[in-house]
Amino acid sequence: MSAGQSISPELREWVAAQLAAGHSLASLRASMRDAGWHDGVADAALAEVEKAAKGESVAVAPRASMPGPDLSGSPLYIDAAGRRVEVLQTLRNPRVIVFGNLLSREECEQLIAAAKLRLARSLTVETQTGGETLNVDRTSDGMFFERGENAVVATLEQRIAALLQWPLEFGEGLQILRYQPGAQYRPHYDYFDPNEPGTPTILRRGGQRLATLVMYLQEPEHGGGTTFPDIGLEVAPKRGTGVFFSYDRPDPATRTLHGGAPVIAGEKWVATKWLRERKFV
Numbered sequence: 013m014s015a016g017q018s019i020s021p022e023l024r025e026w027v028a029a030q031l032a033a034g035h036s037l038a039s040l041r042a043s044m045r046d047a048g049w050h051d052g053v054a055d056a057a058l059a060e061v062e063k064a065a066k067g068e069s070v071a072v073a074p075r076a077s078m079p080g081p082d083l084s085g086s087p088l089y090i091d092a093a094g095r096r097v098e099v100l101q102t103l104r105n106p107r108v109i110v111f112g113n114l115l116s117r118e119e120c121e122q123l124i125a126a127a128k129l130r131l132a133r134s135l136t137v138e139t140q141t142g143g144e145t146l147n148v149d150r151t152s153d154g155m156f157f158e159r160g161e162n163a164v165v166a167t168l169e170q171r172i173a174a175l176l177q178w179p180l181e182f183g184e185g186l187q188i189l190r191y192q193p194g195a196q197y198r199p200h201y202d203y204f205d206p207n208e209p210g211t212p213t214i215l216r217r218g219g220q221r222l223a224t225l226v227m228y229l230q231e232p233e234h235g236g237g238t239t240f241p242d243i244g245l246e247v248a249p250k251r252g253t254g255v256f257f258s259y260d261r262p263d264p265a266t267r268t269l270h271g272g273a274p275v276i277a278g279e280k281w282v283a284t285k286w287l288r289e290r291k292f293v
């Protein structure tokens with residue numbers, strides 16, 4: 013088998029889903045080649061899944077747990093690595109939680125100041141290939157911090173891991189976005205679409221995304237709420253607060269479609285933390 017590529021559980025699942033959806037082996041092989049998979053790996057994955065379909069059952073590990081705060085006892089506050097985070101709103105299905113006092117004013121300002129030096133027009137992960145491209149649906153500017161890149165990022169990541177009861181290493185690097193007037197992020201899902209040929213490549217870095225925490229670092233004067241069209245919810249982008257939502261499968265049935273409404277006046281800054289199934293490398 014070619015160096016650096018192997019049949020991951022994600023690739024196996026993707027191939028099985030495509031075959032179940034009626035795609036031919038030839039079209040799958042072509043999609044996999046376009047997405048950068050070597051022929052040997054593609055053929056081995058196709059053969060393996062075909063074999064499984066004929067007799068042996070393919071074990072799909074159940075998701076043991078999901079990220080999220082401990083809401084037992086309906087707490088108004090949660091001590092997260094020394095910060096008293098407020099629980100302001102909770103929704104069970106889909107799971108959406110609005111937190112207050114998640115970041116101090118100083119932390120928001122420090123994140124913005126450090127991010128400003130590296131801002132560029134936002135890219136999104138391109139699920140056709142697993143690479144990154146400019147996306148017309150997202151007109152903000154952005155950047156990523158490495159995990160633990162500086163003191164404020166490291167502190168915040170420890171807080172998030174404690175609050176959401178999910179290992180720090182399972183989190184992607186923190187993303188910072190700036191929306192100027194007119195900028196928006198059209199409604200989308202944060203999970204990676206299992207039907208896209210680039211998805212197995214993306215999933216090799218830590219599996220699926222399971223949850224999102226959007227934190228508001230600077231509030232605009234008007235507009236810029238985070239919207240959830242399927243459930244008629246709009247979260248106001250108040251500095252220091254954040255909205256958490258989780259999705260236990262990569263499927264629209266999770267009703268986690270969400271977007272950033274256009275900023276009407278002022279500038280909106282957010283930090284986003286995505287949580288994966290496994291260690292994000």
Ligand code: PD2
Nearest residue numbers: 197237238270271272282284
């Ligand atoms: O900035 C937002 O409100 C927003 C909305 C939807 C951010 C994201 N998605 C994201 O970073 O995924």
Ligand code: ZN
Nearest residue numbers: 200201202270
């Ligand atoms: Zn999003």
